[in-house]
Amino acid sequence: MSTIHAPGPLARLQTDFPILGRRVNGKRLVYLDSAATSQKPQAVLDALDDYYTQHNANVHRGVYTLAEEATAAYEEARAKTVRFIRARSPREVIFTRSTTEATNLVAHAWGRSSLTAGDVVVLTHMEHHANIVPWHMLAAERGVELRWIPLTADGHLDLTDLPRLLDGAKLLGVTAVSNVLGTINDIAPLAEAAHAAGALVLVDAAQAAPHLTIDVGALGADFVAFSGHKMLGPTGIGVLWARRELLEAMPPFLGGGEMISDVRLDGFSCAELPWKFEAGTPPIAEAVGLGAAMDYLSDVGMDAVRAHELSLTRYALATLGERFGDKFVVHGPADPVERSGVLSFEFATRQGDSVHPHDIAQVLDSEGVCVRAGHHCAKPLMRVLGATATARASFYIYNDEDDVDALGDALSAVEKMFG
Ligand code: C6P
Numbered sequence: 001m002s003t004i005h006a007p008g009p010l011a012r013l014q015t016d017f018p019i020l021g022r023r024v025n026g027k028r029l030v031y032l033d034s035a036a037t038s039q040k041p042q043a044v045l046d047a048l049d050d051y052y053t054q055h056n057a058n059v060h061r062g063v064y065t066l067a068e069e070a071t072a073a074y075e076e077a078r079a080k081t082v083r084f085i086r087a088r089s090p091r092e093v094i095f096t097r098s099t100t101e102a103t104n105l106v107a108h109a110w111g112r113s114s115l116t117a118g119d120v121v122v123l124t125h126m127e128h129h130a131n132i133v134p135w136h137m138l139a140a141e142r143g144v145e146l147r148w149i150p151l152t153a154d155g156h157l158d159l160t161d162l163p164r165l166l167d168g169a170k171l172l173g174v175t176a177v178s179n180v181l182g183t184i185n186d187i188a189p190l191a192e193a194a195h196a197a198g199a200l201v202l203v204d205a206a207q208a209a210p211h212l213t214i215d216v217g218a219l220g221a222d223f224v225a226f227s228g229h230k231m232l233g234p235t236g237i238g239v240l241w242a243r244r245e246l247l248e249a250m251p252p253f254l255g256g257g258e259m260i261s262d263v264r265l266d267g268f269s270c271a272e273l274p275w276k277f278e279a280g281t282p283p284i285a286e287a288v289g290l291g292a293a294m295d296y297l298s299d300v301g302m303d304a305v306r307a308h309e310l311s312l313t314r315y316a317l318a319t320l321g322e323r324f325g326d327k328f329v330v331h332g333p334a335d336p337v338e339r340s341g342v343l344s345f346e347f348a349t350r351q352g353d354s355v356h357p358h359d360i361a362q363v364l365d366s367e368g369v370c371v372r373a374g375h376h377c378a379k380p381l382m383r384v385l386g387a388t389a390t391a392r393a394s395f396y397i398y399n400d401e402d403d404v405d406a407l408g409d410a411l412s413a414v415e416k417m418f419g
């Protein structure tokens with residue numbers, strides 16, 4: 001069984017994550033790819049195991065004991081989500097498969113019922129594809145106009161032209177934290193500006209919910225999307241929070257079981273919220289696992305999570321900067337306070353020859369260090385950066401300064417190999 005820790009030195013949490021005891025290529029596993037997906041603590045693995053070994057049944061259907069237990073566990077996970085994001089009601093919390101499914105739900109159900117040719121959706125240059133492609137699809141289908149908030153040289157949103165961009169807009173879609181630059185966007189004033197212009201606000205919180213306190217009321221948004229697997233939970237579970245009035249007014253997304261109150265030969269009527277948007281058998285065990293992950297994060301404390309990652313990011317920027325000088329260039333804000341623990345970087349040899357991110361990632365892997373290399377599903381942003389790919393290290397609660405030092409040592413190995 002895992003131990004629940006009081007806030008303190010988070011390095012002690014490492015023993016709660018069984019996978020971190022693994023060796024890879026003969027080396028200690030140094031997992032620096034939590035922006036892609038996080039590792040899972042024993043508490044989450046136990047919750048999944050307990051669900052499947054003791055309570056597994058379909059939800060909202062059976063009247064037998066197991067089915068009632070499964071339904072209670074699934075709805076308890078929703079109640080935990082309500083508390084975690086400080087929502088007002090379980091009716092506002094829809095379980096989806098992922099952030100991607102949540103943004104598609106908004107584009108499909110709200111977008112297709114609310115937008116017509118010439119309507120404007122404003123996005124930013126730092127969006128993940130999950131908050132771009134659904135809107136491109138709608139633009140192609142409906143003639144919706146997409147406008148873009150550009151970036152400043154230091155990786156912030158450039159809001160100089162915001163009033164013109166928002167003029168006549170119906171929606172602002174914006175990420176709370178960039179998965180490439182690490183930039184933390186100040187959502188509340190953006191939401192205020194969007195609302196003043198008559199636009200709704202969709203926040204992609206995929207990289208925020210795992211690392212920062214989320215208070216959906218304080219954000220001032222209308223829709224907030226995030227994924228369980230980046231915040232210690234299982235894959236296959238995501239959340240869409242939305243204002244109840246909007247969800248009430250929106251048509252359903254997918255049709256099938258669970259989301260109906262009646263089906264006739266001449267039509268159907270929808271179930272109440274939140275089930276109206278949960279067609280078919282939902283990801284039950286995954287929701288239970290997400291609930292356990294939220295318990296774990298709440299026990300640690302989201303303030304402690306943020307403080308730990310800030311201190312690690314500071315340490316990484318300082319020590320790697322000192323070690324490699326201008327051969328190690330990190331994209332995004334220079335001030336760690338303005339960013340999350342995501343470091344997308346360029347790396348060059350002492351001779352100044354830049355090393356391809358995939359080569360970096362491969363050599364790092366041979367040293368047991370996992371980083372992501374590629375376009376990070378943010379191709380428009382990569383074009384702005386003038387890169388086809390970057391290497392990216394990302395931290396979470398189980399990382400410590402030894403992991404940052406291991407990254408530095410592995411980069412020295414890259415230096416050696418590429419001259
Ligand atoms: N980013 C990364 O390595 P899904 O895949 O639906 O759980 O999450 C999509 C998503 C949406 N928004 C942001 C800001 C994200 O970072 C991601 C996922 C991963 O950066 C995988 S591409």
